[in-house]
Amino acid sequence: MKTLDLVIIGGGPIGIACGLEAQKKGLSYVILEKGPIVNSLYNYPTNMQFFSSSEKLEIDEIPFISNEAKPKRSEALEYYRRIVTSNKLNMHLFENVTHVEKVNSLFEITTSKDTYKGINVIIATGFYDIPNKLNIPGENLAKVSHYYNDPHFYAQQKIAVVGASNSAIDAALECYRKGAEVSLIIRGSEVGQRVKYWVRPDIINRIEEGSIKVFYNATLNEIKPQEIIINTPDGLTTIKNDFVLALIGYKPNFKFLEQLGITLSDDDKKLPTYDPNTMETNIANLYLAGVICGGMETHKWFIENSRIHAKMIVASILEKRK
Incomplete structure (x- = not known):
């Protein structure tokens, strides 16, 4: 050798x-x-x-x-x-x-x-x-992914995107524009400051106009086959869900x-x-x-x-x- x-x-x-x-x-x-x-x-x-x-x-x-x-x-x-x-x-x-x-x-x-x-x-x-893990019940379901590839896959689906950085925000915007119903779950009080400067105003505008729903100061509590439970400042909230993109680094x-x-x-x-x-x-x-x-x-x-x-x-x- x-x-x-x-x-x-x-x-x-x-x-x-x-x-x-x-x-x-x-x-x-x-x-x-x-x-x-x-x-x-x-x-x-x-x-x-x-x-x-x-x-x-x-x-x-x-x-x-x-x-x-x-x-x-x-x-x-x-x-x-x-x-x-x-x-x-x-x-x-x-x-x-x-x-x-x-x-x-x-x-x-x-x-x-x-x-x-x-x-x-x-x-x-x-x-x-x-990938960093959520460490919550349901994270191992097939509907959950810690990686994102192409928005076409999520067209006409209810998806939850977890995260506030570039990967999460890019995924949320792309999937929304391909016809997905997108909910953003952000642990902090705002979209991440490191998000690309030409993308951050876009996501903020989509949130403000109601095109993309956001849960600030929130975390996922549990993932179920057809819904997710979110821990928000107002308590636990359950919404219908088809896919979860846990893009948390x-x-x-x-x-x-x-x-x-x-x-x-x-x-x-x-x-x-x-x-x-x-x-x-x-x-x-x-x-x-x-x-x-x-x-x-x-x-x-x-x-x-x-x-x-x-x-x-x-x-x-x-x-x-x-």
């Missing part, structure tokens, strides 16, 4: 950036992605538009041209796929990492298809794989990080330990890159401000060779 200079776990934009940098610097590497190229982006809603402009989503100074200033999901998929194929990156797709263990000075990485050895490992797995795979020996902060943020100058964790030669660095602070790191992690990590690896 060949020992690689670097094994990159995660084939999203930051994982790709790490692969590009490793390739440029002559390091032997592999990128392991459990699904298709940029699996997380592929699983974003079909009609999603990014908050960031296209130039802020560029990696390795490769131009990203989009029809509008803020690109759509389909344009991002095209952009990152072209980078992988045109640069002939060594990316193994649909290969899920099942175990990572450090034996002496080398890492042994086991996947659903093969086994690898690496001197260095980068974890660039993001946080989109594990996602979190990194903390169990995986802990199994690797990476220490996490004791508070609710669960911030992983790493050197901000090199991105190296408390485990020698084990690095973090991208949004996973923020723990539960999933709004801290984005593609645009974590692109630099690739250069920082590869520079650290090369420095250790001297």
Whole structure:
């Protein structure tokens, strides 16, 4: 079994950036992605538009041209796929990492298809794989989803959207415009302040005109096959319901990080330990890159401000060779 200079776990934009940098610097590497190229982006809603402009989503100074200033999901998929194929990156797709263990000075990485050895490992797995749960009765019913794809599915249905962030608001507006009867359930007193600035006035106007019903300072109490029970400031309210979209955010795979020996902060943020100058964790030669660095602070790191992690990590690896 060949020992690689670097094994990159995660084939999203930051994982790709790490692969590009490793390739440029002559390091032997592999990128392991459990699904298709940029699996997380592929699983974003079909009609999603990014908050960031296209130039802020560029990696390795490769131009990203989009029809509008803020690109759509389909344009991002095209952009990152072209980078992988045109640069002939060594990316193994649909290969899920099942175990990572450090034996002496080398890492042994086991996947659903093969086994690898690496001197260095980068974890660039993001946080989109594990949804936050409501932890209420009925959450496991087939009518409940923690992911949203296409509004056509919900046409002429009574749907409840739980959440106040971009994913929830986008879903509520799209489904409403495809003929769904939408109820928004928001834990706080207003639509989230981080909602895209061109979308927030739209949802507020739809709420004020009565097109979309909203329950502020409310939580779901129970989900039943044909109705839901909402805990509101005025008490429990029951409404008819066909589908529930519980879009309340996602979190990194903390169990995986802990199994690797990476220490996490004791508070609710669960911030992983790493050197901000090199991105190296408390485990020698084990690095973090991208949004996973923020723990539960999933709004801290984005593609645009974590692109630099690739250069920082590869520079650290090369420095250790001297």
